Amino acid sequence: MTMEPLIKREIRSELKQKAERASCEVFSANLKQLLLATPLKGKHILGIDPGFSNGCKLALISPMGEMISHNVLYPHKSNRKEKDATILKDMLLEHYCELIALGNGTACRETEEWISKLIQEKFFQPLDVKYTIVREDGASIYSCSPEAKKEFAELDPNIISAISLARRIQEPLAELIKVEPKHLGVGMYQHDIKKKYLDEALDDVVSECVSFVGVDLNTASQCLLRHVAGLTEAKAQQVIEHRTKNGPFVCRQQLLEVYRIGKKVFQQCAGFLRVGPTSVEEEAYFYKNPIATKLDCTNIHPESYGIAAELVKEMNLKLVDVGKSDFIKTVKEKQLDSSKLKEKFKVDEQTIQLILDALCKPLNHDLRSDCPSEPVFKKGLTTIYEIQVGSVLTGVVSNVTHFGCFVDIGVGMNGLIHVSKYNGFSMKLGDKVETFSAPEQARNILHMIQGFSKHHLDSPFDVPATQRNSDLKFAVRMIMKDVSHNGDKCVIYSWNVGFSGVSASTECLEAPHSVAFHSKSKPKQPFYNVLMDDGSYRYVAQGTNSFGTCTL
Structure with a gap:
C-alpha cells in the first residue's frame, strides 16, 4: 500500500487550514x-x-440619527430632472x-454625476453641499431584517436602506454591527471558509471594537449591547426592558438591579458602559442626583473609583469638575509618577496609568477621534478618461x-496597489493614499477599460452597435437589448464561463426583471480575466458572437 495518497491529503488539509486562517486574519x-x-x-x-426603475431613495437623518424626512426621486428620467433637483434642494435647505x-x-x-453637476452650477446655494460614496454591502439585508422592521414598522425597506447609509457615516460602529x-x-474568499470558524473570529472582532469604543447604556440598541463583553442576547434584552420600564440609568451600579446580571457579569461589562446626561441641557439636572457620578462617563472601572477619588484629592481637585478643561489641564501639569503611586494604592502600574489617562480626557471621550479617518467628501466628479499614464491620484x-x-x-472603479509597491508602509482599510501614480505598464489595461467604459451607462442609449469597439463588443456594464422582453435595454453585470458557452446575467433598466442568456456555441475568442475588489474574477469577452435572445 502506497503512502502517497495519504500524504497528499494530509498536506492538502494543512494548506487549506493555513489558507483559512490567513483569510480570517485579513477579514x-x-x-x-x-x-x-x-x-x-x-x-x-x-x-x-x-x-x-425604482428611483433614488432619500432619507434625511437628524444629528441623533433619527429619520426626519424621506422621498423617492427619478433624476434619470429626462422629464423629471428639474423637478427632482428642486425637491432635493428643498429637503436640504429645510434642515x-x-x-x-x-x-x-x-x-x-x-x-x-447628477449631484456633482448641481454642485458645480451652485444650485444648492447658500448651502455648501458635499457628498461621499458609502459602501452598500449588507444594507439591503438589514432593511428586511426583524430589527429594521421593529424600528421602522411603517417604512419601505428601500427607505430603510437610505437611512442605514446615512447612519454609516454618522455612527459607523452602531450601524454596521446590525449586519452580519x-x-x-x-x-477575501470568506464564502469558502467554514461558517463556524469564520463566525467565531468575526464575533471576537466585533466584541473587541464595541468594548474598545464603549457604549451609552441609555441609548444603545440591543444589537450594540449584546456585543459588550459579559453581555449576551438575553442579557441585553433584559437591560432594554429594565430601561423601558424604569427609565434611564443614573449610574453604572444600577446594572445590578437588572434581572440576570450579577456581580460577575457586572465586573465584566461595567467598564465598557457609559452613563450620563443625553444632552448639555440635562447635565445640571442629571448630576443633582446623589448617586450620579461623572466617572461613569469615563473608561474607569467602578472597582477603581476609590483610587480615582484619592488621586483627584491628591491633586487638590474635585470629582464634580472631571472632564472640564481646567481640570484636564491641571492633571496634565501635575505629571504624577504612576510607578510610585502603585505602591501606595497596592495596584499595578497599568491601572494607575489608565485612571490618569482617563482623567486627562473630556467626558464621553471617543477613542476613535485619536486616529481620525473621516470619509472623503467631494464636490465634483472625476472620470476615467481624465487619467493618463503618470497621473497622480x-x-x-x-x-x-x-x-x-x-x-x-x-x-467608478478601484485601482490595485500590489504589495510589492507598498515601499515599507502597512496599508489598512480606510487609509488615505495621498499619491498614486498610474505606471507605464498600465497603458494597455487602461485602454482596454476605456474601450468598454465608453459604452456603458455614461451614454447608454445613443451609441449605435456599429460604432462600438469591435474588440470589446461584450463587456460588463455595457447595454444590451432583450429581444424576448419587449426590447427592454439591459445592463450586463456579470459573466460566467460554462461548458456550453458563455452565459451572462443582466439587470434590466426599464422593468423590474432579470434576464439570463448564453451563446449558442462555445466562442473561440479570448476573455480577459478581470480581478474584482473582493478577490473574485469577472470575464470580459472580446470579438463578436451571436447571443440567444439578446442583441446589442
Missing part, C-alpha cells in the same frame, strides 16, 4: 478598521440609495443639511488582501 483586520472608522457626529446627513451619503450600488455613478460581518464585503483604501490593496480613486 478580521479589515472589519476592525471598518468598525472603528471615525464617526461624523452632530450633523444632519442625507442618505441616498440610488436606482433606475440646513450639507452632507450627502450616496450608496455605491446600481446607478451610483449616474446619480453622482460576512456581508460587509471586506474579506488621491484615493482611499477600500479593501486589503495579501497580494495588495484596492484603492477607490473616485472614477
Whole structure:
C-alpha cells in the first residue's frame, strides 16, 4: 500500500487550514478598521440609495440619527430632472443639511454625476453641499431584517436602506454591527471558509471594537449591547426592558438591579458602559442626583473609583469638575509618577496609568477621534478618461488582501496597489493614499477599460452597435437589448464561463426583471480575466458572437 495518497491529503488539509486562517486574519483586520472608522457626529446627513426603475431613495437623518424626512426621486428620467433637483434642494435647505451619503450600488455613478453637476452650477446655494460614496454591502439585508422592521414598522425597506447609509457615516460602529460581518464585503474568499470558524473570529472582532469604543447604556440598541463583553442576547434584552420600564440609568451600579446580571457579569461589562446626561441641557439636572457620578462617563472601572477619588484629592481637585478643561489641564501639569503611586494604592502600574489617562480626557471621550479617518467628501466628479499614464491620484483604501490593496480613486472603479509597491508602509482599510501614480505598464489595461467604459451607462442609449469597439463588443456594464422582453435595454453585470458557452446575467433598466442568456456555441475568442475588489474574477469577452435572445 502506497503512502502517497495519504500524504497528499494530509498536506492538502494543512494548506487549506493555513489558507483559512490567513483569510480570517485579513477579514478580521479589515472589519476592525471598518468598525472603528471615525464617526461624523452632530450633523444632519442625507442618505441616498440610488436606482433606475425604482428611483433614488432619500432619507434625511437628524444629528441623533433619527429619520426626519424621506422621498423617492427619478433624476434619470429626462422629464423629471428639474423637478427632482428642486425637491432635493428643498429637503436640504429645510434642515440646513450639507452632507450627502450616496450608496455605491446600481446607478451610483449616474446619480453622482447628477449631484456633482448641481454642485458645480451652485444650485444648492447658500448651502455648501458635499457628498461621499458609502459602501452598500449588507444594507439591503438589514432593511428586511426583524430589527429594521421593529424600528421602522411603517417604512419601505428601500427607505430603510437610505437611512442605514446615512447612519454609516454618522455612527459607523452602531450601524454596521446590525449586519452580519460576512456581508460587509471586506474579506477575501470568506464564502469558502467554514461558517463556524469564520463566525467565531468575526464575533471576537466585533466584541473587541464595541468594548474598545464603549457604549451609552441609555441609548444603545440591543444589537450594540449584546456585543459588550459579559453581555449576551438575553442579557441585553433584559437591560432594554429594565430601561423601558424604569427609565434611564443614573449610574453604572444600577446594572445590578437588572434581572440576570450579577456581580460577575457586572465586573465584566461595567467598564465598557457609559452613563450620563443625553444632552448639555440635562447635565445640571442629571448630576443633582446623589448617586450620579461623572466617572461613569469615563473608561474607569467602578472597582477603581476609590483610587480615582484619592488621586483627584491628591491633586487638590474635585470629582464634580472631571472632564472640564481646567481640570484636564491641571492633571496634565501635575505629571504624577504612576510607578510610585502603585505602591501606595497596592495596584499595578497599568491601572494607575489608565485612571490618569482617563482623567486627562473630556467626558464621553471617543477613542476613535485619536486616529481620525473621516470619509472623503467631494464636490465634483472625476472620470476615467481624465487619467493618463503618470497621473497622480488621491484615493482611499477600500479593501486589503495579501497580494495588495484596492484603492477607490473616485472614477467608478478601484485601482490595485500590489504589495510589492507598498515601499515599507502597512496599508489598512480606510487609509488615505495621498499619491498614486498610474505606471507605464498600465497603458494597455487602461485602454482596454476605456474601450468598454465608453459604452456603458455614461451614454447608454445613443451609441449605435456599429460604432462600438469591435474588440470589446461584450463587456460588463455595457447595454444590451432583450429581444424576448419587449426590447427592454439591459445592463450586463456579470459573466460566467460554462461548458456550453458563455452565459451572462443582466439587470434590466426599464422593468423590474432579470434576464439570463448564453451563446449558442462555445466562442473561440479570448476573455480577459478581470480581478474584482473582493478577490473574485469577472470575464470580459472580446470579438463578436451571436447571443440567444439578446442583441446589442
